[in-house]
Structure formats: structure tokens, C-alpha cells
Amino acid sequence: MKLPSLREVATEARLLLIGIPVFLWTMIPIYHMFLFAISPKEDAFSGKLWPDHPTLHNFTIVFKQQHYFLRDFYIQFWNSTVIAVSVGVLTLFIATAAAFSISRLKVPGGRAVLNLALFTYFIPAAFLAVPMYRTMGNYGLLNNHWSLILAMVTIASPYAIWVLKQASDKLPVELDEAAVMDGATTLQIFRLVYLPLMMPSLVAIGTYAVLLAWNEYLYAFLLLSNDREITLPVALGNFLAADDSPWELLMTTGFIYALPPAAVYYAFRRYMVGGLTAGAVKS
Amino acid sequence: MAITLSGDQSIPAPPLSSRLSPAQVWGIVLLAPYLLVFLAFVVYPVCYGLWLARAPSNYVALYNDPIFARAAVNTLIFLVIGINIKMLIALFLSGFFAQQRTWIKWLSVIFILPWAVPSIPTILSVRFMFNPEWGVINHLIFSFTGDDGPNWLNDPTVALSMAIGVHIWKSLPFWTLILITGRLAIAQDLFEAAEVDGASWWQKFRFITWPSMQTLYITCTLLSMIWTLGDFNSVYLLTGGGPADLTHVLSTLGIRYLRLDQLSLAMASIVCAMPFVLPLVYFMMKRLSR
Numbered sequence: 001m002k003l004p005s006l007r008e009v010a011t012e013a014r015l016l017l018i019g020i021p022v023f024l025w026t027m028i029p030i031y032h033m034f035l036f037a038i039s040p041k042e043d044a045f046s047g048k049l050w051p052d053h054p055t056l057h058n059f060t061i062v063f064k065q066q067h068y069f070l071r072d073f074y075i076q077f078w079n080s081t082v083i084a085v086s087v088g089v090l091t092l093f094i095a096t097a098a099a100f101s102i103s104r105l106k107v108p109g110g111r112a113v114l115n116l117a118l119f120t121y122f123i124p125a126a127f128l129a130v131p132m133y134r135t136m137g138n139y140g141l142l143n144n145h146w147s148l149i150l151a152m153v154t155i156a157s158p159y160a161i162w163v164l165k166q167a168s169d170k171l172p173v174e175l176d177e178a179a180v181m182d183g184a185t186t187l188q189i190f191r192l193v194y195l196p197l198m199m200p201s202l203v204a205i206g207t208y209a210v211l212l213a214w215n216e217y218l219y220a221f222l223l224l225s226n227d228r229e230i231t232l233p234v235a236l237g238n239f240l241a242a243d244d245s246p247w248e249l250l251m252t253t254g255f256i257y258a259l260p261p262a263a264v265y266y267a268f269r270r271y272m273v274g275g276l277t278a279g280a281v282k283s
Numbered sequence: 284m285a286i287t288l289s290g291d292q293s294i295p296a297p298p299l300s301s302r303l304s305p306a307q308v309w310g311i312v313l314l315a316p317y318l319l320v321f322l323a324f325v326v327y328p329v330c331y332g333l334w335l336a337r338a339p340s341n342y343v344a345l346y347n348d349p350i351f352a353r354a355a356v357n358t359l360i361f362l363v364i365g366i367n368i369k370m371l372i373a374l375f376l377s378g379f380f381a382q383q384r385t386w387i388k389w390l391s392v393i394f395i396l397p398w399a400v401p402s403i404p405t406i407l408s409v410r411f412m413f414n415p416e417w418g419v420i421n422h423l424i425f426s427f428t429g430d431d432g433p434n435w436l437n438d439p440t441v442a443l444s445m446a447i448g449v450h451i452w453k454s455l456p457f458w459t460l461i462l463i464t465g466r467l468a469i470a471q472d473l474f475e476a477a478e479v480d481g482a483s484w485w486q487k488f489r490f491i492t493w494p495s496m497q498t499l500y501i502t503c504t505l506l507s508m509i510w511t512l513g514d515f516n517s518v519y520l521l522t523g524g525g526p527a528d529l530t531h532v533l534s535t536l537g538i539r540y541l542r543l544d545q546l547s548l549a550m551a552s553i554v555c556a557m558p559f560v561l562p563l564v565y566f567m568m569k570r571l572s573r
Binding site: 015018019022023025026027028029030032033036045046047048049093094095097098100101102105106107108110113115116117118119120122123124125126127128129130131132133134135138139150151153154157161162185186187190214215217218222233236237240247250251253254255257258261262265266269 | 305306307309310311313314316317318320321323324325327328329331332335376379382384386387390392393394395396397399400401402403404405407408409411412417418419421422423426452456509510512513514515516519520533534535537538540541546549550553556560563564567568571
């Protein structure tokens with residue numbers, strides 16, 4: 001075996017000098033959350049870096065809903081799921097239709113709509129939240145899941161349209177022309193030519209919209225307030241209302257809540273990185 | 284339907300619909316869902332909000348509210364200092380992660396976690412770490428020095444810096460990822476040629492990396508600034524705007540007014556941000572819709 005040269009060792013050491021702080025910086029808040037989830041309350045609150053008696057007791061309490069703050073855990077989990085999936089489906093439907101219309105059918109005014117969508121994309125979501133809250137009140141949708149679903153679709157679709165439009169533009173026009181020659185109707189082109197070719201981008205955008213809705217806190221806490229209507233992040237925020245919050249249970253619930261999006265992200269990472277970074281910054 | 288009449292040449296200046304091909308009719312139908320969403324949930328709320336914020340007295344009230352001035356300054360600090368630090372670190376780390384090593388590949392998979400997990404539990408986790416009585420940080424300080432640690436989040440400067448830290452923690456992976464793609468797009472033979480010529484590390488960066496990444500880097504910085512204006516979670520979940528409402532930024536302030544049932548003030552505070560937001564948005568749109 002060849003011994004590494006001094007220069008190679010120095011390079012490696014310098015890389016490690018960056019890599020170790022990066023690792024610690026990234027992992028400490030997540031490890032701290034995990035630590036709380038497996039610690040009895042006394043251990044968690046006494047600043048131990050590893051509990052004397054690691055336990056899954058906190059998870060049992062959460063899954064059996066054995067605490068005041070957790071009595072609606074399952075229904076809130078279900079609310080989060082339904083809302084995230086609805087936002088994903090609706091965003092995909094709206095954005096795919098719009099991207100097909102603008103990019104392939106060259107609908108008059110398509111360019112203007114795309115610019116309007118882009119404009120919405122750049123308006124900070126927290127700014128839109130204020131008038132959106134009032135508007136949902138005017139529509140009589142407050143405390144109704146539809147308010148959050150529609151708000152999240154509004155926020156997710158501009159980016160979705162834009163990314164899908166970019167991807168559509170890359171498909172050769174000859175495909176559509178050939179299909180028209182064969183007598184295909186517009187809808188047949190959409191269904192049989194366009195959708196299959198767009199699959200990777202559709203997966204990326206669907207995942208993006210689902211994660212966006214699952215992770216959303218601000219809109220959820222403004223638009224929903226009834227304990228049985230709220231989503232998990234709002235329920236987590238509500239833990240803070242009490243002075244003696246059961247932080248170990250808060251962290252356990254938070255850990256459970258963070259697992260699905262992390263899993264989805266890693267499962268679709270290939271699509272996400274390709275589809276989203278290409279759209280995020282066009283160079 | 285009007286379309287079936289389009290064969291009739293005797294009608295001068297046919298109505299618009301008759302000049303549309305079936306494909307274009309489908310185009311309009313397929314675009315309609317988004318237009319409806321846009322009208323109902325963007326145009327209407329924005330117009331309604333602007334109408335609510337029309338009275339000049341709102342702006343006088345804002346001007347006289349010390350919390351607003353403080354929030355405006357905090358937002359500026361957040362954007363100018365926070366974002367530039369974040370982007371510089373991202374630029375630096377993109378070089379690190381572009382290295383071909385197995386362990387760096389694995390580290391990059393872990394590194395993306397803050398971006399992949401929702402921010403609520405992780406921000407709350409950080410918040411408890413800095414709890415003055417039970418947090419792990421002050422426990423460690425006590426066991427090493429025998430003194431009580433500071434009450435971190437009770438100092439507005441420290442609290443705001445920590446909110447910026449949390450923001451960086453959350454979004455650094457995303458921007459690093461984007462800058463890595465930019466870095467990998469640079470032709471490797473440029474670096475090889477520079478190596479042969481005996482260029483230093485800094486010269487390679489200054490004359491090869493930076494010129495090719497400059498545009499991307501500036502675009503990312505501006506985009507991150509716009510988005511950070513809407514970063515509600517980092518401040519709200521960590522400090523709640525406290526202590527004494529000294530760490531608010533514009534996004535949390537708007538929501539604070541909303542919770543106090545002062546909707547017109549909330550809208551007015553957002554309108555005040557527009558002279559800064561709109562030029563940035565215009566610039567970004569120019570850049571992206573080329």
C-alpha cells in the first residue's frame with residue numbers, strides 16, 4: 001500500500017476541518033430534537049447529552065393520545081395528510097393545464113399570465129397572508145380546510161407553472177405536429193403525448209406542492225383554529241401556549257411530524273434536485 | 284357556437300371567438316383554472332388590502348409606532364447582513380462539496396436535512412436549547428464554569444442574531460446546492476490550465492470561478508432577499524418578536540397587527556415595504572423571463 005504524501009494528508013485534514021463543523025452545525029438541532037424524543041422528562045430538562053435511560057415512552061404517549069395537548073393527534077395528522085395531498089393534486093392539475101396551454105398551445109396572452117404568475121411567486125408569502133386571511137373570511141371559508149388548500153394552491157402554482165412551462169418548452173414541437181397529422185385532438189395530445197413525457201417534472205412538482213403544504217405553518221395557523229380542524233404544525237405551536245409545556249412530548253410529536261417529509265424528500269431526491277434547481281435559478 | 288359560424292365569409296370583422304382555432308379554445312379552457320385562482324386569491328385580496336390601507340392616517344400611526352421603525356431596521360439587518368453572510372458561506376461550501384470524496388458525498392446527503400425537514404420542530408428545538416434554566420447550552424456553561432449562562436433570547440441583539448442563525452441553518456443547504464450546480468458547470472480544463480500555469484488557490488477563484496458564477500451568485504442573493512422578507516417562522520417561532528417586541532421583522536409585524544385586529548395597519552406596513560420589494564421583483568422577473 002502506498003502511503004499518502006504529506007500534501008495529501010494536509011488537504012484531507014483541511015477538508016475535515018470544514019466537514020466536521022458542517023456536520024455538527026447541521027445535526028445539533030436535529031439531534032437535540034431526537035434526544036428529547038427518547039428521554040424521560042427529568043433527563044431532557046437536566047441538559048444530558050445522552051439520557052441515562054433511553055425510552056420510547058414518549059412515543060407511546062403520543063400514539064395513545066395520553067396528554068391534553070395530544071388528544072386530537074390522529075385527526076390532526078389526518079388533516080395534515082388530506083390537505084397536503086389535496087394541494088399536491090390540485091396544484092398539479094392547475095399548473096399542468098396552464099403550462100400546456102401556454103407552452104404547447106401558445107394561447108394568446110399566455111406570456112402575460114406567466115409573468116403574473118412569476119410576480120406572485122416573488123411576493124413574499126407572509127405579505128400575502130394578511131389580505132388572504134381577510135379574503136377567506138369574506139368568502140366564509142375560515143376554519144374550513146378549503147381555505148388552507150386554496151391558499152397553498154395559490155402559493156404553489158406560480159412556481160409549478162413556471163417550472164413545468166420551462167420543461168414543456170424543451171419537448172420538440174414535431175411531436176405535437178406529428179400527433180395532429182395523425183388526427184389527434186388537443187386533449188389526446190395532452191393525455192397521450194404530453195403527460196407521459198412530462199412525468200419526471202410532474203413528480204418533482206407534485207412532491208414540491210405536497211411538502212410545501214405539509215410544512216406550512218403561518219397560513220395554517222391563521223386560517224384554521226378549531227382543535228379538530230388544525231394541522232400538526234399548528235398543534236405543535238399550540239404547545240407553547242402553556243407555561244409548563246411538555247417539551248419532551250412536543251419534540252416527539254415534532255419528530256414524528258418531520259419524518260414523512262424527510263422520507264419523501266430523500267425518496268424523490270433525484271427528481272427534486274434535477275427538476276427544482278433547474279427551475280429555481282435559470283442561469 | 285360561434286366557432287361553427289366561422290365559415291361564413293359574408294360577416295365582416297367576425298367576433299374574436301370565431302377566429303380562434305379549436306386548439307386555442309382549449310388553451311383558454313386549460314388556462315382558466317389558474318386564472319380563477321389568481322383572480323380570487325391574489326387579485327381580489329391585494330386590491331381589497333390596498334383599499335383597506337388607503338387612509339393616510341394609517342401611515343401616520345405606523346410612523347408613530349416605535350415597533351414599526353424597529354421592525355424595519357431589523358428587517359434591513361436580516362437582509363443585508365444575514366443574507367450576505369449566508370450566501371458567502373454557501374459559495375464557500377459549494378467549493379467544499381464539489382470535491383470528489385466519498386465521505387463528502389455522504390456529508391452532502393446529511394447536509395440537506397435542515398431543508399428537507401419542516402422548520403417548526405427544529406426551530407423549537409433550537410429555542411429550547413437556549414432556554415436559560417433547562418436548556419442544554421446553559422447546563423453545559425454551568426458545568427464548565429460554575430456560572431449561570433446568559434438569558435439568551437432576552438437580549439434583543441442576541442435574539443435577532445439567533446433568528447438570523449436559524450434562518451441560515453434552514454436555507455443554507457438549498458443555496459449551496461444551487462451554487463454547486465453552478466460550480467460543476469465550469470469547464471474543468473480551465474482549472475487544469477491554471478494549475479499548469481502555477482495559479483494560486485485565490486487566483487483560480489478570482490479569475491475562473493467568480494467570473495463564471497457571478498451572475499448566478501447575484502441572482503441567488505437577490506432572490507434570497509425577496510424570500511427572506513417573507514420568512515415568518517425563523518423570527519416568530521424563536522423569539523415571538525420579543526423581548527418587548529424588539530425583534531420583529533416586517534413579516535411578523537404584519538401578523539402581529541392582524542392578531543391585534545388592526546388589519547389596515549397590517550396592510551399599511553406591507554405597503555411601506557413595497558418600494559423596496561417591487562424593484563427587486565421587477566429585476567428578478569427581467570432576469571428570469573429572458
